[in-house]
Amino acid sequence: MTNIESLFIYTPSQYEAVDHLLSMGVGAHFAALIFFILTSRFIAPRYRTATALSCIVMVSAGTILYGQSGLWETAFTFNPDTNVYEPGAATFTNGFRYVNWMVTIPCLLIQLLLVLDIRGQQLFSDAGRLILLAWGMIITGYIGQLYETTDLMQLTVWGAISTIFFIGMNWIVGTRIFRTIPLMPPTASGAMKKVFWLMMFAWTLYPLAYAVPYFAQSASGVVIRQALFTVADVSSKAVYGLMITYIALQRSAAEGFEPAMQVTSMLPQKGIVAS
Ligand code: RET
Numbered sequence: 001m002t003n004i005e006s007l008f009i010y011t012p013s014q015y016e017a018v019d020h021l022l023s024m025g026v027g028a029h030f031a032a033l034i035f036f037i038l039t040s041r042f043i044a045p046r047y048r049t050a051t052a053l054s055c056i057v058m059v060s061a062g063t064i065l066y067g068q069s070g071l072w073e074t075a076f077t078f079n080p081d082t083n084v085y086e087p088g089a090a091t092f093t094n095g096f097r098y099v100n101w102m103v104t105i106p107c108l109l110i111q112l113l114l115v116l117d118i119r120g121q122q123l124f125s126d127a128g129r130l131i132l133l134a135w136g137m138i139i140t141g142y143i144g145q146l147y148e149t150t151d152l153m154q155l156t157v158w159g160a161i162s163t164i165f166f167i168g169m170n171w172i173v174g175t176r177i178f179r180t181i182p183l184m185p186p187t188a189s190g191a192m193k194k195v196f197w198l199m200m201f202a203w204t205l206y207p208l209a210y211a212v213p214y215f216a217q218s219a220s221g222v223v224i225r226q227a228l229f230t231v232a233d234v235s236s237k238a239v240y241g242l243m244i245t246y247i248a249l250q251r252s253a254a255e256g257f258e259p260a261m262q263v264t265s266m267l268p269q270k271g272i273v274a275s
Pocket of ligand 1: 061101104105108137138140141142158159160162163166203204206207210236237
């Protein structure tokens with residue numbers, strides 16, 4: 001069982017493109033981590049768990065991408081005679097990503113419920129259902145991708161089952177967001193709509209990356225796939241986390257949390273005298 005990545009040889013620019021995409025992913029997640037740590041004190045305690053979950057996602061995703069970039073570098077070695085990178089000591093796989101999603105997706109979903117201010121019993125039941133759907137989606141997708149070089153029929157069937165879970169999960173996410181938007185402070189509701197569309201866009205890039213073996217079984221297909229993964233990762237985790245933090249900040253300010261009011265300029269700054 002292997003991924004299409006291991007089937008090809010790469011020109012130096014194709015090899016470097018993938019290497020750089022993976023390193024960029026590492027950098028973006030660790031940079032965002034610093035931002036979330038530094039800004040968490042402006043968020044009211046009621047919403048601060050959402051920021052803490054962003055930190056967990058950043059460490060988890062940054063670490064896995066660091067591993068992927070190391071794996072890429074050991075999986076292919078440069079042959080100076082032919083001027084290409086050929087399969088080397090290790091076998092490249094995207095499987096680690098799927099395993100990582102078992103942790104990161106639940107964190108991303110719970111963050112959303114927290115900034116929607118869904119609490120108590122409702123939080124438990126919504127989170128429970130969303131996590132089970134997400135795990136169903138990931139496990140079936142993981143099984144499917146094991147067959148991508150050997151049996152496209154299996155890739156299709158498992159991918160289709162995974163998509164059913166995906167649709168169920170999106171349905172719950174969409175209904176929760178649009179039901180709650182009218183109850184949110186106006187400063188946060190516009191951003192919440194954008195979060196919904198960001199999720200629809202970024203999360204759909206993952207099934208596209210899964211489907212690359214159907215339409216691009218080649219070294220350039222691999223570059224396309226890793227580019228899709230990188231755009232999906234940075235937008236579904238780092239940019240999403242920034243928007244969640246923005247919403248948490250606006251909600252904190254609207255509820256009278258002073259540090260948030262200062263950041264959002266709802267309070268006059270101390271020491272500045274109005275003339
Ligand atoms: C799979 C298999 C093919 C069908 C579908 C999939 C969906 C994957 C998604 C992944 C989202 C990942 C995120 C990670 C954050 O850390 C499993 C590729 C629908 C939606 C948001």
